[in-house]
Amino acid sequence: xTEKKDxxxxxxxxxxxxxxxxxxxxxxxxxPTVQEITNVLMAVEDPELHINIIDLGLIYKIDRESPEGRxxxxxxxxxxxxxxxxxxxxxxxAVLKRLPNVKDVKINTVWxxxxxxxxxxxxxxxxLLGLI
Numbered sequence: 001x002t003e004k005k006d007x008x009x010x011x012x013x014x015x016x017x018x019x020x021x022x023x024x025x026x027x028x029x030x031x032p033t034v035q036e037i038t039n040v041l042m043a044v045e046d047p048e049l050h051i052n053i054i055d056l057g058l059i060y061k062i063d064r065e066s067p068e069g070r071x072x073x074x075x076x077x078x079x080x081x082x083x084x085x086x087x088x089x090x091x092x093x094a095v096l097k098r099l100p101n102v103k104d105v106k107i108n109t110v111w112x113x114x115x116x117x118x119x120x121x122x123x124x125x126x127x128l129l130g131l132i
Contacts, residue, residue: 031064032099037071038062040099044091047084051128053092057120060110069103071096076115085109 026032032040041059042052053059053075061074075092077085089107096105113119117129126132 026100029066029069029101031066031069031071031101034062034064037064037096037099040095041092044088044095046078046088049078049129051121051125053088055122055125056115056117057122057125058088058115069101070106071099071102071104072106072108074108074110076110078115080111 038054038059042054044053045051046053046056046058049056056078058077059073059075063072064070065072073092073096075089077088082088089109093105093107096102117126118131121129121131123132
């Protein structure tokens with residue numbers, strides 16, 4: 001459990017570092033890398049499961065469109081009726097919108113393939129969910 005908290009703290013620290021020093025080693029107008037985007041998305045946690053959306057495997061695809069400053073993601077939820085869906089989508093949008101040089105964020109909510117924690121979640125998340 002401590003490892004998970006350290007990972008989330010690291011993600012939040014990385015987000016803050018990118019926001020306070022956005023131009024460090026970055027060309028003007030250059031978008032964050034897919035890895036940087038993935039790292040900051042780890043700060044978004046499912047409020048019911050207390051596991052971040054990356055480890056849960058809710059992010060299926062990340063696209064960067066540099067000239068437009070757009071980041072697009074394909075994201076699913078644990079279920080179509082997820083009561084925290086609007087909150088997760090809003091938090092994801094807010095985190096991405098704060099990144100340097102990101103002018104537009106598009107979140108595509110997708111339902112195929114259907115989310116399955118045995119397939120999509122990380123090993124850490126599967127352990128926390130009691131699957132392994």
